[in-house]
Amino acid sequence: MxxxxxxxxxxxxxxxxxxxxxxxxxxxxxxxxxxxxxxxxxxxxxxxxxxxxxxxxxxxxxxxxxxxxxxFSWSDALPLIPFGLAGALIGGLVLKKISNVWLKRIFGGLLILAGGRMLLT
Amino acid sequence: MFWSFFAAFITGILASLGVGGGMLLIIYLTVFAGFDQLSAQGINLLYFIPIALLAVIIHTRNKLINWRPLIPAIAAGIVGAVIGSIIARFIDKELLRTIFAVFVLVIGVKEILYKKQDDPELAKRNTAVSTKNIRGNFKTI
Incomplete structure (x- = not known):
C-alpha cells in the first residue's frame, strides 16, 4: 500500500x-x-x-x-547520562536484531501495572 | 543510587529500540526514588538530550533522517513544547501525576496490542538476521 x-x-x-x-x-x-x-x-x-x-x-x-x-536539579540527572548512553549503545549494537514484539508487550505490561498503581495510590 | 543507574541503563536500551523508555525512567524516579512528578520529568528531559543527540548524529550519517520535511514539525513543535511545559509547571503536581498515569496506561494498552504485521519491514529484517545467524553458527561448528 x-x-x-x-x-x-x-x-x-x-x-x-x-x-x-x-x-x-x-x-x-x-x-x-x-x-x-x-x-x-x-x-x-x-x-x-x-x-x-x-x-x-x-x-x-x-x-x-x-x-x-x-x-529539578541538574545534579540529579547528570550522573544518569553515562549509564543511559551505555544502554543506548548496547541496545543499538546487539538488540536491534531481536524481535521487539515481545519487548513491546513486556513494556506495555509494565506501563499498565505502573499506570494503574499510580492512579490508585 | 545503584538502582537509579540500573534504571538509566535499561531506559537507554529501550530508547535505542524506539520503545519510549523515558516514561519508565520517570515512573522509577517517582515511585521508587522519591522525586515529585515535575522533577522526574525534568530529569528525564535532560537525560534524554545527549542520548538522542548521539543517535541523531549516527542516523544522519546513515542518511536515515531527511531534515527538510521535519522543519515545520520542529517549528510548530517548539511552540507546543513551550505551552506543554508551562502547563506542566503551573498545574497541581498531583493532577499532573494523574494525567501522566492515564497517558501511561493508554500507551501500555497500545504497546500490548502491537502486532508484528504492523511492522512488515521489521518482520522481514528479523527473518534475514535469523537465517544469517543459523548460517554463521554452522560455520563456527
Whole structure:
C-alpha cells in the first residue's frame, strides 16, 4: 500500500501535538512521533530515526522552560547520562536484531501495572 | 543510587529500540526514588538530550533522517513544547501525576496490542538476521 506523502500542514500539526505532549509529560514525544511519521509515508527505520530528530530539539526547549523555574536539579540527572548512553549503545549494537514484539508487550505490561498503581495510590 | 543507574541503563536500551523508555525512567524516579512528578520529568528531559543527540548524529550519517520535511514539525513543535511545559509547571503536581498515569496506561494498552504485521519491514529484517545467524553458527561448528 503506497501512501501519499504529506504536506507541511500535516507535519506542523503533528509537531505541535508532539511538542505539547512531550512538554507536558517530559517524555512520550517519540511514542506520538513514530506513528505520525509512519503515517506520512516514512519507512519504519526512518520513522524511528526522524522521531528522535524531532523530539531532540523539542526536549531541549522543554528542558529550558523547566530549568527557568528550577523545577529539578541538574545534579540529579547528570550522573544518569553515562549509564543511559551505555544502554543506548548496547541496545543499538546487539538488540536491534531481536524481535521487539515481545519487548513491546513486556513494556506495555509494565506501563499498565505502573499506570494503574499510580492512579490508585 | 545503584538502582537509579540500573534504571538509566535499561531506559537507554529501550530508547535505542524506539520503545519510549523515558516514561519508565520517570515512573522509577517517582515511585521508587522519591522525586515529585515535575522533577522526574525534568530529569528525564535532560537525560534524554545527549542520548538522542548521539543517535541523531549516527542516523544522519546513515542518511536515515531527511531534515527538510521535519522543519515545520520542529517549528510548530517548539511552540507546543513551550505551552506543554508551562502547563506542566503551573498545574497541581498531583493532577499532573494523574494525567501522566492515564497517558501511561493508554500507551501500555497500545504497546500490548502491537502486532508484528504492523511492522512488515521489521518482520522481514528479523527473518534475514535469523537465517544469517543459523548460517554463521554452522560455520563456527
Amino acid at each position: 503506497k501512501k501519499k506523502s504529506k504536506g507541511k500542514g500535516y507535519y506542523a500539526l503533528c509537531g505541535a501535538l508532539i511538542g505539547t505532549v512531550n512538554g507536558l509529560f517530559g517524555s512520550g514525544g517519540g511514542v506520538a512521533a513514530v506513528p505520525a511519521l509512519k503515517n506520512a509515508g516514512l519507512s519504519v527505520k526512518e520513522s524511528h530515526a526522524s522521531s528522535l530528530a524531532v523530539t531532540l530539539p523539542l526536549s531541549a526547549v522543554s528542558m529550558a522552560v523547566y530549568s527557568l523555574g528550577q523545577d
